[in-house]
Amino acid sequence: MARPLFILNGPNLNLLGTREPDIYGYATLSDIEAACAEHAHMLGHTIDFRQTNHEGVLIDAVQEAGREASALIINPAGYGHTSIALHDALKAIPIPAIEIHLSQPAAREAFRHHSYVSSAVSGTISGFGARSYILGIEAAHALIAASGPKTKA
Numbered sequence: 001m002a003r004p005l006f007i008l009n010g011p012n013l014n015l016l017g018t019r020e021p022d023i024y025g026y027a028t029l030s031d032i033e034a035a036c037a038e039h040a041h042m043l044g045h046t047i048d049f050r051q052t053n054h055e056g057v058l059i060d061a062v063q064e065a066g067r068e069a070s071a072l073i074i075n076p077a078g079y080g081h082t083s084i085a086l087h088d089a090l091k092a093i094p095i096p097a098i099e100i101h102l103s104q105p106a107a108r109e110a111f112r113h114h115s116y117v118s119s120a121v122s123g124t125i126s127g128f129g130a131r132s133y134i135l136g137i138e139a140a141h142a143l144i145a146a147s148g149p150k151t152k153a
């Protein structure tokens, strides 16, 4: 079976829809998951979409992506600004990884300007609201295609 795209979401993203909607919009994480599944399907991918509020669970999921996924799209949320362990996990996986954010952290508080994730991924997409997820899928699709055909069965 083809490997899925892993789409991982960090802390507080379960609250989307009611959490600071002026910044993050009104789409819930379920709405975003449905849009991702549809867009990924159109490009020939399945998705494994998860959210956790726990750093170690997020790191376990990154490691699992390294074993099971074709590519990883991650919204690390607050852990992007704090977690060296998440940086290390991302450095350790052999698949393309893309960082996404709904908002534009560079235009927000100074403590959001640094990401430990950015230096461990292929690229970052931020500031496009829920559409950042769709653009992340497009980027993952392009990176998978660019990495060429896998070995034949």
Ligand code: DQA
Pocket (backbone or CB within 6 Å): 011, 012, 013, 075, 076, 077, 078, 079, 100, 101, 102, 103, 104, 105, 112
């Ligand atoms: C976020 C931006 C982070 O700074 C913040 O901690 C989040 C959400 C975003 O998607 O815009 O929780 O990752």
